[in-house]
Amino acid sequence: MPDPTSKASIDFERCRIEDGKGWEKLSVERILDHRYIQIEEVRYQTPARQTPVDWTVARRKSAIAVAPMLPDGRFLLIQQERYPVQRALWEFPAGQIDDIHNRENTDVILNTVHSELDEETGHQLAPDGELIPLGYFFSSQGYSDEHVYLFLAKNVVPTGKGPSPDAGESILGCRALTASELSDEIACNHIVDANTLSLFARLCAKGHIDPSD
Amino acid sequence: MPDPTSKASIDFERCRIEDGKGWEKLSVERILDHRYIQIEEVRYQTPARQTPVDWTVARRKSAIAVAPMLPDGRFLLIQQERYPVQRALWEFPAGQIDDIHNRENTDVILNTVHSELDEETGHQLAPDGELIPLGYFFSSQGYSDEHVYLFLAKNVVPTGKGPSPDAGESILGCRALTASELSDEIACNHIVDANTLSLFARLCAKGHIDPSD
Numbered sequence: 001m002p003d004p005t006s007k008a009s010i011d012f013e014r015c016r017i018e019d020g021k022g023w024e025k026l027s028v029e030r031i032l033d034h035r036y037i038q039i040e041e042v043r044y045q046t047p048a049r050q051t052p053v054d055w056t057v058a059r060r061k062s063a064i065a066v067a068p069m070l071p072d073g074r075f076l077l078i079q080q081e082r083y084p085v086q087r088a089l090w091e092f093p094a095g096q097i098d099d100i101h102n103r104e105n106t107d108v109i110l111n112t113v114h115s116e117l118d119e120e121t122g123h124q125l126a127p128d129g130e131l132i133p134l135g136y137f138f139s140s141q142g143y144s145d146e147h148v149y150l151f152l153a154k155n156v157v158p159t160g161k162g163p164s165p166d167a168g169e170s171i172l173g174c175r176a177l178t179a180s181e182l183s184d185e186i187a188c189n190h191i192v193d194a195n196t197l198s199l200f201a202r203l204c205a206k207g208h209i210d211p212s213d
Numbered sequence: 214m215p216d217p218t219s220k221a222s223i224d225f226e227r228c229r230i231e232d233g234k235g236w237e238k239l240s241v242e243r244i245l246d247h248r249y250i251q252i253e254e255v256r257y258q259t260p261a262r263q264t265p266v267d268w269t270v271a272r273r274k275s276a277i278a279v280a281p282m283l284p285d286g287r288f289l290l291i292q293q294e295r296y297p298v299q300r301a302l303w304e305f306p307a308g309q310i311d312d313i314h315n316r317e318n319t320d321v322i323l324n325t326v327h328s329e330l331d332e333e334t335g336h337q338l339a340p341d342g343e344l345i346p347l348g349y350f351f352s353s354q355g356y357s358d359e360h361v362y363l364f365l366a367k368n369v370v371p372t373g374k375g376p377s378p379d380a381g382e383s384i385l386g387c388r389a390l391t392a393s394e395l396s397d398e399i400a401c402n403h404i405v406d407a408n409t410l411s412l413f414a415r416l417c418a419k420g421h422i423d424p425s426d
Contacts, residue, residue, distance in 0.1 A: 015402045020298075020299040020300035020301075023299040023300075031245070031247070032244070032245045032252060034244070034252065034269065035269075036269045036356060037252060037269065037271060037356065039245060039247065039250060039252070042296070044296050044299075046294050046296065046383060047294075047301070048294055048301070048383050048385055049294070049383050053296060053381060053383070055296040055297065055381075056247065056248075056249045056250065057296070057297040058250060058271065058297070060353075060356070063355075081259050081260070081261055081262070082351070082354040082355065083255070083257050083259065083266060083268040083270070084268065084270040084271070084354060084355070084356055084357055084358045085233075085351050085354045085358055085360070086233040086236040086257075087233035087236075088233075088260070088261070089351075089354060091354075094355075096355075135402030135405065136402070136405060137405050137406060137407055137410055138295070138298050138302075138405055138406050138407065139352045139353040139407050140273075140352040140353060140357070140359060140407065141295040141297060141298045141302060141304075141406050141407075142276075142295065142297070142307075142309075143249060143250065143273070143297055144297055144353070145297050145298055146353060147298070147405075168266060168268075170259060170261050170262050170266070172261055183417070183418045184418070186414055186415060186418040187415070187418035187419045187420075189228045189348030189349070192348065192349060192350050192351055192360075193350060193351050193354050194350055194351065194352050194353065194354075194407035194410075194411055197350055197407075197410060197411040197414040197415070198407060198410040198411065198414070200414040200417075200418070201399055201410040201411070201413040201414040201417070202399060202400070202410070204396070204413075204414070204417045204424045205396045205397070205399040205400035205413070205424055206400045207400075207424075207425070210424075210425050211417045211418055211420075211423075211424070212420070212423050212425065
């Protein structure tokens with residue numbers, strides 16, 4: 001269990017999502033109430049517009065994505081069959097926050113990072129490892145509220161038990177790439193998911209990776 | 214109109230999306246048929262799984278996002294009210310490909326880049342400017358087929374007519390950032406959308422930006 005007084009918890013609290021000020025939902029009509037996605041027609045009063053605006057919004061669980069770094073500095077990626085896009089992608093481990101009533105709770109989010117790391121790669125933080133929050137991103141802000149919290153897991157080691165993915169998942173492999181190899185795979189359009197690209201952007205911007213190396 | 218024999222067209226053709234091999238849709242049930250989003254329950258036979266898998270998929274138009282670079286090397290970002298996430302975000306210009314019957318047509322995609330650049334920033338490519346394709350990304354491959362084609366528009370200049378956004382859009386401003394300022398805004402979690410982060414990742418990986426500068 002993450003310690004709420006831990007550095008990871010305190011750092012995470014500094015970059016969590018806050019509600020926008022001056023926004024109001026004048027009406028909400030739910031047109032699809034599905035287990036995995038809810039579609040709403042919403043009338044918004046926004047801080048900048050003089051008149052309300054009607055918009056279609058897809059509600060989704062929030063999620064996490066994590067860049068696992070080995071003690072030698074290489075990054076772990078998994079290859080996973082992604083059904084909606086009909087291909088197997090190489091990407092950083094990621095997963096949804098299933099406890100929807102506590103989806104913005106720091107402990108719940110950090111626990112999800114640890115369990116996805118374990119389940120998808122068979123790795124865990126080493127005793128001297130560190131979980132470093134890298135903010136969040138919106139996957140498609142034009143129509144969805146889905147957001148993904150990003151983390152660097154520095155110094156991960158095998159659990160010894162191997163991966164244990166969910167039955168619905170189809171994880172085909174796991175491999176370690178140097179920062180330079182990761183950059184090359186991104187440059188040539190082999191890595192194509194928003195989670196991995198957004199993590200790479202934050203890792204570069206915060207100086208954890210130098211793509212010119 | 215883009216020239217199909219132009220460098221941008223030829224470069225774009227090299228990194229377009231291709232269908233995954235060995236995938237089959239055994240059944241499709243459409244549970245929501247909406248103007249902006251279609252939700253389907255799909256049974257897939259995948260190349261790697263021994264048994265079929267049922268999955269909920271959100272179909273969306275494809276889109277483009279473009280990093281406009283001024284002759285002095287600074288990048289143009291716009292600030293836009295994004296209703297589903299209830300805040301105004303600073304981001305690179307982006308837009309959907311409205312011609313759904315030709316959504317993977319190179320000319321249609323390149324035309325959308327030029328018109329979004331014009332409408333959202335009031336800029337266009339200079340006579341010596343270049344539109345450089347930077348591949349694509351999937352915004353949320355766990356549930357949606359939405360994909361966004363990425364471009365660098367090198368050497369953009371004002372059209373003289375100013376921006377002309379759609380009535381439903383709420384664009385509040387436009388500003389130019391150096392690569393270093395852009396990197397700082399990404400590092401401190403002020404830039405939080407998948408389009409801009411994915412463009413930044415490709416710009417870094419392909420050497421157009423050095424975040425350590």
